[in-house]
Amino acid sequence: MSSRGVFAALVTISALTGCAALEGGPKGPPPVRINEDPYPSTYARYPGVPTVIRHATVFDGEGRQINDGTVVIADGLIRAVGGPELTSPAGALEINGAGKWVTPGIIDVHSHLGDYPSPGVDANSDGNEATSPVRPEVWAEHSVWPHDPGFSRALANGGVTTMQILPGSANLFGGRSVVLKNVPARTAQGMKFPGAPYGLKMACGENPKRVYGSKGNMPQTRMGNIALTRQTWIKAQDYRRKWEKYEKDGGDMPDRDLAMDTLRGVLAGKILVHNHCYRADEMANMIDMSKEFGYRIAAFHHAVEAYKIADLLAANGICGAMWADWYGFKMEAYDAIKENIPFVHNAGGCAIVHSDDPNGIQRLNQEAAKALGDGIRAGVPNLSEAVAWEWLSRNPAKALGILDKTGTLAPGKMADVVLWNGDPFSGYTRPERVWIDGALMYDANDPNRRPVSDFELGQPGEGDVK
């Protein structure tokens, strides 16, 4: 999944396909290969110094709590995590973490920052291409405004180091998502998480049928949602067959279709499906659909009724990205319960705390704390703060296909790390420092380590603590 970055040129004539000519295949020029990475990441980590945090309480993101823990960061990577016995690299900055907590950076699997930025005016509203229910051709990254002030709040107040920016849910196929490092840049490319696979936003339920049904178009019903989605997958399968044949045998190049390129990527397992879906019965339909057409769903987003089918989600290896306590704002959220996250966890599933909100993204740790408290009170066994941290970094990294790179404090992973000034499951706690790839991107004690967006320069409150 992670080798997407190797495609270099805009359109590459592949030497490999020359074999076809040697084998006496169809005449003509070698097949054209579609560049799968035409807007490549230009993100490069910022300089950091070797850093050792000692005497802190560490949640490693894999369910483990280390008291009097030590975390060693160097060359942008986690070098070691353990107890006081760990030695420091030469010249390392030593930080006394006594009374403080260290965790992996929080990963929000569901954000619209940059696509629905602040200020929330029509001119900047770029999250839903609500002109057709099938829009897999749009890419969220092409809407991302890197100067959205919300990024800085998510960093400084929320300890968020990585986010998936998704198109909205007006469409059955909303378009491609993009995974960003929460490091300010001049361009969206400058924030793109290197090597992260693309995602495809899909939606079921109320939104598509409301947006299009109200205009007298399909879909107007949930059965219309499913029918149109299936019909689109049938087209995608056909497109895939044509292109695979062409890439194997050469001949006339099939027509290129941006929308179908994305769906083909899903069918090939290169692009991960992030499916907005609230109700249990609809999630079950989408699971069957994924089997019908041969793709996998990485995560159901919102998944308000995940608790009703937690066993089904676990059996199919599908994550649930959920809120702690959002409820009732629409019919498909009517059956929300506060134990949704811990119940999905308890069934052996992959539970994620997500925000879908520029304010909520600043408090994901507190949302996890609420869900944890509710789970413990409901008698869910073996819950702890260290275990619940999996909902904030490990599981979202898994859903995004980047768990081999970040999401836990395992040695060799990117040093995306938060030092909290207390227990992050307390509402009285704030991030004190945040490192991304080992570079100190936020320091509560240093106003020069606080990003200020272009938009906020010269405005009232510029550079305030926010």
Place this chain on the structure above:
Amino acid sequence: MRRLIAVMLLTTVTPAAAQTFAVVGGTVALGDGSQPIAGGTVVVRDGRIVAAGGMPMKLPAGAQVIDARGKWVTPGIVAGFSRLGLSEVDLSAQGADDTTADGPFNAALDVVPAINPLNSTVAVNRADGVTRALVAPNAGKNIFAGQGAVIDTGADMDPITAPRKFQFVELGETGSRKGGGSRASAHVLFRNALREAAELRRFTAPVSATRREVPSELERPIVRDPNESRILGPNAGRSEDVLLTRFDAAALVPVLQGRQYLLVHAERASDILQVIALRREFPSLRLVLVGASEGWTVAERIARSGIPVIASAVNDLPAAFEQLAATQSNVGRMRAVGVKVAIGMIDDNDTRFLFNQRQYAGNLVALEKLPGATGVSWGEALAMITSRPAEAIGMGGEIGSLAAGRRADLVIWSGDPLEGSSAAEQVFIDGVRQPLETHQTRLRDRYRYLPGQRDLPEAYRH
């Protein structure tokens, strides 16, 4: 299955008559801004607080004693600004949302007939310790949204604590939009409305209440129902050039006379100053600022005006051009220079997430440890979600604290109530213990164990 039924029986408490009881041994916070008291006692009789604090107390004869050791005890949370009870479901659910009226009337609208005490949002918030709420209508076609009420969240059919307690008007970005596309237009509409009310005022009875900053309980302004006033009679003449219906103009008479509070929504610093300036023009208005995201930039002028503020607690994004200077330190900075600040949920999931107030209050405490930020003390943070909103509309003598004589709205919490991980374990309203069961808890119990017994479908688990 048997286990579930047993749990349900335990948690199903039918509202009973107010009892005499004492809550002992808990960490007691009074809600008046003071710090919590370990091992405190709260004594309740006939639905009112008799005494609360750390001093030794003689318990009334026959008082039921509730052991709260290891627990926290506070006044019930007061939702400082809400649409609680107005909407069961907010989107695409006909008949379930009464937040906004877009008919011919505006200021005359009275939110009371729209409030449904059996709304599931009432139960969900009650189960999280919210016991009272200021409920405002949403502005429809006019800057005047109508008259708001104070309600309780009790499991009974009598939710209204104080009807028509305040008028709500939009004088910021929303006011500009509703008021003709410009703030200039909105302000002329506002002044014209008060002019039309003044014309009708001469048909009303004289106002006798003397004005004080915080009226005593006895002198609380009694807002008579303007819809039934003599100003609607056949002798009440009006000019030809009127914009408001007679009903709407009549509804503004108590506002003009200072008998009904006027809650004004404004976020931008310059909008806030325009609201303060209304004081000079209409000295009898009892103004309360709602929102005030940029209040910190003009905090001293708000403080000098004496106008209380019901603010959003933690909005820190330039989400609109009227709140470019938004910061979580807004509340703390206003408070630091003497502004009377309460917390409300202004346009922030105001129909259903009032329980977030305690989380937000805790977040303001967190700011005390953050360099460059201004937070508030724990005691003050609790006050901002209990007594301060009550005081902002002159009801501090009735609700919002555990001071003697107040209505006995109290919550026994599993831990520190400003921590989201804590839960309300017992909730009392007017001294009556409340059920904490909700649609959500029933669903939780039904689906706690999956796949469960398969001899019958889940629908038979109840």
